[in-house]
Amino acid sequence: MALNRKIAYIDLSTGKIEIKPIPIEIRRKFLGGRGLDAYLLYNHTKKGIDPLGPENVLLVSGGLLTATLASATARTHVMAKSPLGGMIGSANMGGFFAPELAWAGFHHLVIKGKAEKPVYLWIHNGKIEIRDARNIWGKTVTETQWAIREELGDEEIKSMVIGPAGENLVRFANVMTGIKNSGGRTGMGAVMGSKNLKAIAVRGTMDIKIAHPKEALEYNKRFIDQITSAKVNQTQGTLGTPFIWGATNSWGGIRCRNFQYNQQLYCDEIEPEAIDEVCTQTVGPYHMASCFGCQVHCRAKYRIPSGPYKGVYDEGPEYTSQGAFCGEPDCRSIETLLVGNHLVNQFGLDNLETGSLIAWAMELYELGILTDKETEGLELRFGNDEALLEMVKRIAFRKGWLGDTLAEGGLIASERIGKNSFDYLIQVKGVSNLHSDERATPALALNVATASRGSDHLRSRPAIDLYHLPEPVLRKIYSTPVPYDGPLSSEHTEYVGKPWQVFWQENCYMAVDCLGICKYHTVFLGATLPNFEDWPKVIYYNTGLEFTPRELWDIAERCNMIERLFNLREGLKREDPYRGDMLNHRYFDEPTRRGAPDVVGRVIDREKFRKMIDEFYSYKGLDENGVPKPETLKRLGLENEPSHLL
Amino acid sequence: MEIRGKVLTVYPEKCTGCRLCELVCSVYHDGVSNAMRSRIRIVKWESEGVYVPMICQQCQDAPCMIVCPVKAISRDEELNRVMVNHDICIGCRSCVAICPFGAMGFNVIDRKNFKCDLCDGDPQCVRFCEVKAVDYVDAERISLDKKRAAAGKITAAQRQAIALELESR
Amino acid sequence: MAEEKEGLTTAEVLRKTRTYGQVRCHNPSCLGRLQPEPGADRVKCPVCGMEFRVTWIKSGFPRIRGPVWDVNVKIAEEAFQRKMKEEKKDGPQ
Structure with missing residues (x-):
């Protein structure tokens, strides 16, 4: 078993x-x-x-x-x-x-x-x-x-x-x-x-005994119905994650030219449907693939349609590749997107970090902080597709001064480049932000700032905050398995109620990560998907272990706290721009210029952001510096860590 | 004459390669998760993104049935399937060797051969396959559906040809 | 509190509001339901004025493909000018 x-x-x-x-x-x-x-x-x-x-x-x-x-x-x-x-x-x-x-x-x-x-x-x-x-x-x-x-x-x-x-x-x-x-x-x-x-x-060919096979089969069938009936999963299964990028860019939630704009304009060639057309032409009408046991099948298969890599097979591109090779460097060619995606897959590079750092370097080059001397003659301007792909190769093989420097990641690179380069680096805890722009969405900004592994959208992002769900629906989701009767708001531009949502999502995502389940099968992009109430049954039928929803919540909270303890031990400080729960100053100082009317002209309000962090810390049982209170560690059974039990 | 027996049919182009069929097959028959025990297997050419579900074809003139030295394999005409009687089977694996589809498996844990039994008329792989890469249909439907699909392509081509001709006039 | 629809799962509550033949406006403050004319390749949101290119998955199933750039860029620029003027008057939003 x-x-x-x-x-x-x-x-x-x-x-x-x-x-x-x-x-x-x-x-x-x-x-x-x-x-x-x-x-x-x-x-x-x-x-x-x-x-x-x-x-x-x-x-x-x-x-x-x-x-x-x-x-x-x-x-x-x-x-x-x-x-x-x-x-x-x-x-x-x-x-x-x-x-x-x-x-x-x-x-x-x-x-x-x-x-x-x-x-x-x-x-x-x-x-x-x-x-x-x-x-x-x-x-x-x-x-x-x-x-x-x-x-x-x-x-x-x-x-x-x-x-x-x-x-x-x-x-x-x-x-x-x-x-x-x-x-x-x-x-x-x-x-x-x-x-x-x-x-x-x-x-491996060793049996994993299922505790209650009949019930496990029937429950799985129910789960599948729940998962495939979510509209977001149906779209995901046709267009893959590019559909998220497309919709988000449409209203102005995508970083463009590093952090200068919150939307990439006239990028029809790299829209989800355009990518889908290439997949259809090069692979066929059924071109979506799945991971193990999944019905969402969000992974597209394609062959590069033109250029020097014509005919090469690869999979994706995910929305992170659109961010890396389209939005952030402001390139608009589908060939660049598909080739860039192929290169990072073959070299084993994080596409998100790669694209983000290159876009940062492009901004530095245009500002004159980086010059032809550092780029060794490479014209590292926004919209220069060749320079973008060349930099990917230089980073992977640490070629040249800049390739070697960017390969060190943003923090070390900004020290080496010097001047005020750090001011333009869009990162949290040394990790580059996703290609999304959170200036119009305080809940998402809070998530990015407080994510344990550094800037990240998969640790606690309340993505459904963008759906304007009716308050009763939000309350139904966010007040189980622990009661919550504080405020909740359907407004994505609001600050109230968001810290609780982020706290809830943090525990939800930790629970799926402990179970080994994909986030598309929980409350991430779809509000109707399984969560704490559903998991005890699936755990019981498959392993025989009994948990209450509340117990799973407590475990998730405990595990999140262990990550916090690790980060604190390694020097996390609340407002430290290098290793804190802190955003780049541009979130607070530079208003958004593009997108839907309500998204335009937005910055994150410093004071309100600080209050959100305070409230988020209080839910986690941390003091105002982000350090767990002794009673919190006791409640979570972590007062003797490291306990060396395993 | 009464038409008997549905058949399990595969549409490889629709397969997303998730292998849930392998999982449900092994849980349904053996109560365990183990792809090695599954009667249906997804064969993949990963570098080209090609996935093909492989199953027992329940052959009419089944080579496994013919080769079995103790006549442990027989046809069940009711469900249109080929079945192994393990009380008679001596475990010589002749059937495994001769099957042209590799559909007869040999389980090294229980030391027994195993094959698709169509889950007694409710194939679980079909029940769980959301993209319908495997389906369980009346035998006569398969060729009809293929005819219709092929005819559709021909008419589409004809329509295109007519449209082109009209345009070029 | 706020449990008017007692006994229904979140999925059931939301499924009741599912519509077909319509798309939602991409403006997150609007999310109005738009019903493109059959076969139309654009749709304008009557509420917020943003305009989108439409693609048809099949007859009766439209999907927004992306913005009509010229229209939406103009709306954004006007909104930005307006807000910057207001900000000068009232301080930051």
Whole structure:
């Protein structure tokens, strides 16, 4: 059964491997996935370690429900101290890796030390082997995966790999599986690279016993109906995430020219429908693909239709690629978008971070803070497609002064570039913001500022805040499983009620990350999707474990607090612009200029923003500095951390 | 004459590769999640994005039935399926070797062969496949549907040709 | 409080308001329901004036493809000028 999946400790320095069961008391406290990873990270690392040194610990996991009949349990979670911002490093990806890992007998891997030479891990039905990777070092993301399959003689092997960017210790290198499933944020690929670990290959044929198979099947069928009847998922299943970018850009919620504008104009060629047309022409009418066990099928398949890469197959592009290769640098060519997406997938780069940093460099170049000397003659202007794609390559291979500098991430790069370059860097805790512009949406701004892994939209974003849902509907969602009778507002420009929404979403997303479920199967983009009330049943039918919705909420709160403890230990300070719950000053000082009439002319109000943070802290049980109160730690059972139970 | 038996049919182009069918198949038959136990398998060419569901065709002249040395395999005409009687089966795997579709599996945990039994008339893979990449339909419908699809393409082409001709006049 | 629709799930509450043949205005402060003429390639929001290009998934199922740029850019520029004038009078919004 799911509960007998094990944890393996792998020391790459010594080659020692230790396999242990995961005690049920630990499950009841941290469930699995991201929550348990956060516990392990806090317990197995020391304050102030070098994220790219052997003392950093790389955690790889599936969730409690991975490979069971809960819906879409495809997610793999990867955690370590982040080389990008020095805070929690955490990335989450779909695909087929985590289910295979569970079938191979494992839920959690704790990888320590550093191998002397390039190696990869081979995990097969309860056994773990460290193998020589010198022959595959240097290969791209997909070449690596196919080479491992060939070497081990099994087409069914799933592997999590790094590309050249991870090998070159680019501080925002991805871990990847399949063609484009990416563990994208906070440079987990660089941590793998720093350990000389090229890949983790898994293959499993071990039974996972389902506690109540009949009920699990029937409940899953109900879940599927709920998931596929949500309109947002139907659109997602036709156009993929580009539909979000398209709709958001339409009203002015997209960063353009770094942070100068909140909308990209006349970009018809890269609209969701235009991308869809290319997919239809190059792959066929049925061109959407799914991750494991998912009915949303939001991943598009395409071939590059023109230019030097004509005919090359890839998947995506996701809306982060539209942000990276269209909105932020203000390029409008579909070929650039599809080629850029292909390059980051092959190099193993975080598209979001890459695009954001290049757009920042473009603004610096136009301002004269960067000159032809630093760019080595490259005309790094907004709208220069060739320069954009050239920079992607320079970053991945640390080519030239600027390529090498940007590969260090925004914080270090801004120090190297100097002058007032930091003022233009759109980041939180060293991690670049998504391509979205939150100046008209205080709830989303609060989410970005307080997300544990640095600026992020998948930690606590109340995305449904943009739907103007009637207050009773909001109340129904946000007052379970813990009562809430404070204000709630359907207005996306409002400040009241938003801290609670962000707090609720933070716990909701933590819970799905612990279970190993995709966020499209919970209250993220669709208000009607499963949440705390639904999960206890699905957990019980699949594993036999009993939880109340409230207990799941408490676990999520506890896990979020562990991440907070880690960040505080590494130096998080409330209003520190480098490592705080703080936004770039432009959010407060530069009004939006484009989009819908009500979106135009917006800034985040400093005072109201401060009050939102105060209120958010109070829900979390933090004091005004963002530090947990002793009674909060006691309530969550965290007063003795690190407790070294596992 | 009464028309008996529906057939399980596959539309590979519609498959999104999610493998939920494999999961529900193994849970329905064995109470466990394990793709290796599934009667239906999705074969993938990942580098081209091609996914093909592979299942037992319930052949009329089933090679597995013919090759079985102890006659453990027989046709169930009621549900139009080929069944293995495990009381008779000796586990020699001749059927596994001869199946042209690789649809006869051998389970290394239980040391038994296994194949699609159409879930006694309610195939779970079909029930859970939202995109209808697998379907369970009357045998006569399959060719009719294909005829209609092909005819549709021909008429579309004809209409285009007429339109072009009109334009060029 | 505010539980008029007691006993219904969120999905059921929202499903009741589902409409077909219409799209929602992309302006998040408006979200008015727009009903494009059958086969039309644009639709103008009668409430906020923003204009959108329409694509038809199939007959009876329209979808907004994107803004009619010239119209919406002009609306945004006017709104920006107006707000900056107001701000000078009243201080920040």
